[in-house]
Amino acid sequence: MANHRVPQACRLDDALLPSRPMSRFARCKPGHRRRPTPRESRPPLWGWLLWLLAVVLPGAASCQGPSKAPLRVLAAQSLIDAFTAVKTAYQQTHPGVQLELTTASSGQLRAQIEGGAPADVFASASQHHMNLLAKKTLVVPGTRQDFAGNRMVLIVPQQSKLTAPQELTSAAVTHIAIGDWSHVPAGRYAREVLISQGLFEPLQAKLRQCQNVRQVLTYVAAGEVEAGFVYQTDATREQDRVKVVWTAPATTHTAIRLPIAVVTASQRQGDAQRFVAFVSSPAGQAILGEHGFVVPPPPARGSSPAGAESSVPITP
Numbered sequence: 001m002a003n004h005r006v007p008q009a010c011r012l013d014d015a016l017l018p019s020r021p022m023s024r025f026a027r028c029k030p031g032h033r034r035r036p037t038p039r040e041s042r043p044p045l046w047g048w049l050l051w052l053l054a055v056v057l058p059g060a061a062s063c064q065g066p067s068k069a070p071l072r073v074l075a076a077q078s079l080i081d082a083f084t085a086v087k088t089a090y091q092q093t094h095p096g097v098q099l100e101l102t103t104a105s106s107g108q109l110r111a112q113i114e115g116g117a118p119a120d121v122f123a124s125a126s127q128h129h130m131n132l133l134a135k136k137t138l139v140v141p142g143t144r145q146d147f148a149g150n151r152m153v154l155i156v157p158q159q160s161k162l163t164a165p166q167e168l169t170s171a172a173v174t175h176i177a178i179g180d181w182s183h184v185p186a187g188r189y190a191r192e193v194l195i196s197q198g199l200f201e202p203l204q205a206k207l208r209q210c211q212n213v214r215q216v217l218t219y220v221a222a223g224e225v226e227a228g229f230v231y232q233t234d235a236t237r238e239q240d241r242v243k244v245v246w247t248a249p250a251t252t253h254t255a256i257r258l259p260i261a262v263v264t265a266s267q268r269q270g271d272a273q274r275f276v277a278f279v280s281s282p283a284g285q286a287i288l289g290e291h292g293f294v295v296p297p298p299p300a301r302g303s304s305p306a307g308a309e310s311s312v313p314i315t316p
Helices: 008-016 045-063 077-093 106-114 127-135 165-169 185-196 200-206 213-221 232-238 269-280 282-290
Strands: 071-076 099-104 121-123 145-149 152-157 176-179 207-210 227-231 242-247 257-262
Touching: 071 077, 071 106, 071 269, 077 099, 077 213, 077 232, 077 269, 077 282, 099 106, 106 121, 106 127, 121 269, 127 185, 127 257, 145 269, 145 282, 152 185, 152 213, 152 232, 165 200, 176 185, 176 213, 185 200, 185 213, 185 227, 200 207, 207 213, 213 227, 213 232, 213 242, 227 232, 232 242, 257 269, 269 282
Parallel strands: 071 099, 071 121, 176 207, 176 227
Antiparallel strands: 121 257, 145 257, 152 227, 152 242
């Protein structure tokens, strides 16, 4: 009987498992290995554990929810200093909230909200832009409130000899900075003041419209214009380079009442409402008062002074 050489793998298996019938093993041929048994085909225990962790851990992480986006507050440019301080104070008492402050003219911010830009809170320098959003239900009605007031002042460079608005008609005055009244509330108020004083038409050719009230302040401080109209709160920023020569009486313009509200599209309306409440709280009002705002805001007095809205049309 011829002796056939059996591969080592087969001789080893036969030696280890002599009681198992050969039918349970693949037929061994020279130069080939047998098929693994079902038991041997199973992945090792640690492989199952790794698979289980790969499936379970991501699911557990998703249960915690994604990290919260910052609470986005859109505020008028004139509020930048006060709201920066409010932001610091709020985050100290609400450590789990990351607050993102964006400032620009109220009209520009309104346009961003109308365009669907992410926003949770809107603080305007005038009722006009808040009213436009309210008509489109882009702010939550029950959250709207007036939180501060302001005053309009005439500023000139420190070395200027101008003392009153009537002197702006002088030939020596060639440029007067004013906010663009189509979207800058300070420009709208300043325009009302000039109309009430009978100065808008005589000075219209001298008016240099600016993108926001801070730009007006910059032009006056740099001496690029002879005078400008800004909020009282802005004038205090450049006291070494500009001076206030006249404060507009409250009867010369619409009452300056700053509204704040939660944006309807906000995904964090609870946090947004808590921030709005903080701004109107004693702590928030104290910060605003320190920055020169009128707190509480002055009483509403209806619409603009007589003739202010009808003499020169305003583009919203």
